[in-house]
Amino acid sequence: MRKALRLRRLSRPRDDRYLFVPLDHSVSDGPVVPRDRWDDLVDSVVVGGADGIIVHKGRARTIDPAALGGCALVVHLSAGTAHMADTNAKVLVGDVEEALKLGADAVSVHVNIGSDTEGRQLADLGAVAKACDDWNVPLIAMVYPRGPRIADPHDPVLLAHVVNIAVDLGADIVKTNLALPTERMAEVVASCPIPVLVAGGPATGGNVVDDARTAMALGCAGLAVGRRVFTSPSPMPLVAELASIIHEDHRTDLVRAVTGVVASS
Numbered sequence: 001m002r003k004a005l006r007l008r009r010l011s012r013p014r015d016d017r018y019l020f021v022p023l024d025h026s027v028s029d030g031p032v033v034p035r036d037r038w039d040d041l042v043d044s045v046v047v048g049g050a051d052g053i054i055v056h057k058g059r060a061r062t063i064d065p066a067a068l069g070g071c072a073l074v075v076h077l078s079a080g081t082a083h084m085a086d087t088n089a090k091v092l093v094g095d096v097e098e099a100l101k102l103g104a105d106a107v108s109v110h111v112n113i114g115s116d117t118e119g120r121q122l123a124d125l126g127a128v129a130k131a132c133d134d135w136n137v138p139l140i141a142m143v144y145p146r147g148p149r150i151a152d153p154h155d156p157v158l159l160a161h162v163v164n165i166a167v168d169l170g171a172d173i174v175k176t177n178l179a180l181p182t183e184r185m186a187e188v189v190a191s192c193p194i195p196v197l198v199a200g201g202p203a204t205g206g207n208v209v210d211d212a213r214t215a216m217a218l219g220c221a222g223l224a225v226g227r228r229v230f231t232s233p234s235p236m237p238l239v240a241e242l243a244s245i246i247h248e249d250h251r252t253d254l255v256r257a258v259t260g261v262v263a264s265s
Contacts, residue, residue, distance in 0.1 A: 002136040006105055007172055010072050012051050018222035019246045021045045021229050022054040024076040032230045041230055046071040048239025057094045060102045075099035077128060078110035088115035088147045092124050096131040106138040113162045115147035129170025141171035153177055156184035160191040167194050175199055175224045182214050189219040200225030212245045222246050
């Protein structure tokens with residue numbers, strides 16, 4: 001029951017829809033923003049209405065708990081850098097108990113299906129899922145078709161396979177690519193008994209707001225958008241707009257409050 005309660009709290013309006021903002025890119029690619037802008041970025045994401053932020057364990061220590069308000073803290077347990085011999089490899093750099101000590105509401109793990117180290121990554125996902133069950137902690141699996149054996153990372157048949165790998169190994173929520181053609185994302189969602197989130201990368205060549213509307217219309221449970229938020233010149237209104245699309249009218253008061261903050265700033 002406690003895991004179900006934590007899962008419920010990952011959605012601020014309690015509508016089982018989610019907008020997560022991953023800010024874990026500092027391990028893979030370098031700082032997302034300069035040090036003196038970090039607190040402002042977190043504030044923009046929280047006030048904008050994101051349901052959760054995703055960071056690595058050390059970065060979690062830099063966040064004032066009071067700054068999160070109703071926004072969930074998700075600690076990412078996987079890592080890899082752009083300088084590795086195999087950039088599709090991911091290794092575990094933390095565990096569930098450690099994340100709980102930091103106050104995490106959930107943890108996330110990254111798996112690249114089709115990579116040379118797929119086997120190790122699958123084993124890691126299974127081990128983390130077991131620990132999450134032991135500790136009653138929600139698990140978000142970020143599972144992508146990505147590696148030398150993948151011809152089309154947006155193939156709907158392949159995406160249906162990878163989201164169900166997440167189900168079978170014990171994830172509670174799965175994040176993956178948007179299918180192309182986009183209307184076939186409905187098939188991916190229909191195949192999967194857990195919430196499916198779409199990654200925020202520019203799958204369609206359009207903007208992230210249009211991608212959000214498309215994903216939600218096709219039955220997705222939300223988005224996980226990082227880079228297109230923290231590189232935006234105005235993260236707060238972008239997050240607010242995405243949250244309003246994902247949660248529809250379930251968060252009208254919060255949207256109005258954010259709009260007022262933006263207008264007065």
